[in-house]
Amino acid sequence: MPRRPDGPPPPPVVARVRVRFAKRGRLRFLSHRDVARTFERALRRADVPMAYSAGFSPHPRISWLGAAPTGAASEAEYVELALAEHRDLTALREALNAALPSGLDVLACAPVTSTPLAELVDASRWRVRLPGVTVGELTAATDALLARDRVEVDRVTKDGRRRFDARQAVVSMVCRAENDTCAILDVVVRHTTPAVRPDDVLTALCVVAALRLPVPPEPIRLGQGRLLEDGTVADPLMPDRDEAGRLVGRLDE
Numbered sequence: 001m002p003r004r005p006d007g008p009p010p011p012p013v014v015a016r017v018r019v020r021f022a023k024r025g026r027l028r029f030l031s032h033r034d035v036a037r038t039f040e041r042a043l044r045r046a047d048v049p050m051a052y053s054a055g056f057s058p059h060p061r062i063s064w065l066g067a068a069p070t071g072a073a074s075e076a077e078y079v080e081l082a083l084a085e086h087r088d089l090t091a092l093r094e095a096l097n098a099a100l101p102s103g104l105d106v107l108a109c110a111p112v113t114s115t116p117l118a119e120l121v122d123a124s125r126w127r128v129r130l131p132g133v134t135v136g137e138l139t140a141a142t143d144a145l146l147a148r149d150r151v152e153v154d155r156v157t158k159d160g161r162r163r164f165d166a167r168q169a170v171v172s173m174v175c176r177a178e179n180d181t182c183a184i185l186d187v188v189v190r191h192t193t194p195a196v197r198p199d200d201v202l203t204a205l206c207v208v209a210a211l212r213l214p215v216p217p218e219p220i221r222l223g224q225g226r227l228l229e230d231g232t233v234a235d236p237l238m239p240d241r242d243e244a245g246r247l248v249g250r251l252d253e
């Protein structure tokens with residue numbers, strides 16, 4: 001028989017909590033692994049009663065979903081925590097914010113519903129600031145992209161260069177001007193495999209319209225959740241908009 005670790009088994013899971021947090025400022029350059037390590041340290045500092053896995057190397061039971069790429073800011077990152085004790089959600093949010101560095105900010109905590117978190121998230125809404133690009137240039141490029149059925153782009157991965165269709169993921173695109181020399185792109189994308197990121201959408205715009213980006217773009221994810229019929233994205237912490245009345249991702253904000 002396999003040897004069992006010494007000592008009592010870990011305490012059972014008595015509560016599960018979903019957390020929405022933001023990745024802002026300079027911390028947008030943290031990788032997902034860095035964010036995960038920072039969160040685990042904050043959970044220890046805040047004395048959160050985490051449930052742990054069994055075995056010789058127990059670890060806190062944490063589930064991540066749809067992390068934003070390195071370099072992108074976000075107002076809608078999600079993590080699910082398994083707790084060994086019940087905790088007041090307001091106190092939990094305040095304790096985590098006190099333990100986390102400024103720039104990783106917990107925005108809301110909610111009890112887990114019966115629906116798995118992965119089933120509540122199938123789209124994201126992004127806002128991309130494009131310094132050095134006029135709204136006229138951006139509008140012409142987005143019109144050209146939306147007129148296509150397929151636009152293939154390349155991405156370099158750890159397994160080599162990969163080619164895929166970026167157009168299929170784009171649900172909607174809206175352009176506006178921040179000023180004469182800076183355009184803003186609001187885009188809603190479905191979560192596909194491979195995931196289509198803001199830089200993939202911008203690459204597609206360069207492919208179809210030779211859009212020139214003289215300055216690095218500044219993407220921020222404003223929401224992720226279930227794509228609704230009207231093109232909005234429902235907050236997975238409050239997925240029923242008829243009862244909750246809370247939505248994120250409206251393009252007319």
